[in-house]
């Protein structure tokens with residue numbers, strides 16, 4: 147299972163980007179997102195609304211201390227950073243872990259994150275979007291199945307259509 151830790155959320159500036167990090171984590175089969183930085187109830191609410199409407203068990207929570215989250219996590223802690231070891235070199239090792247905490251930044255990432263994590267991993271050694279980097283991370287770690295996760299229990303379901311929107315309201 148993959149949990150995402152979003153560091154340094156800024157309520158105004160990261161309003162959309164942090165939501166998109168959560169959307170990627172949920173749609174590709176993550177278990178949970180933990181936001182650090184500025185507390186943002188509206189963001190948590192928006193993530194929970196998506197899960198209620200579209201199903202699955204994805205949850206969002208806020209933590210005051212990323213250090214506590216990182217130190218208490220039982221599993222592999224992976225920090226996504228352009229300064230790290232290329233994903234293609236580290237992915238085989240990461241796949242061995244049962245539980246993964248993947249860390250993405252927003253503003254400048256505190257230096258101790260590099261040490262508190264088990265590995266620092268680059269999705270290319272070029273500046274990148276955390277949203278795209280996270281999506282590629284899921285795809286590489288979990289393979290094709292990340293594109294076909296099932297989400298039960300939602301208010302709405304989509305039936306794939308070649309010609310328009312086919313959405314059913316579940317009972």
Ligand SMILES: C[S@@+](CC[C@H](N)C(=O)[O-])C[C@H]1O[C@@H](n2cnc3c(N)ncnc32)[C@H](O)[C@@H]1O
Nearest residue numbers: 226227228250251254255268269272274276279
């Ligand atoms: C847009 S960057 C900004 C980073 C910030 N300016 C700093 O100095 O750390 C935000 C986040 O995207 C992710 N990211 C950016 N480039 C990446 C790359 N090449 N590989 C993996 N993650 C990357 C990292 O998690 C990073 O903290």
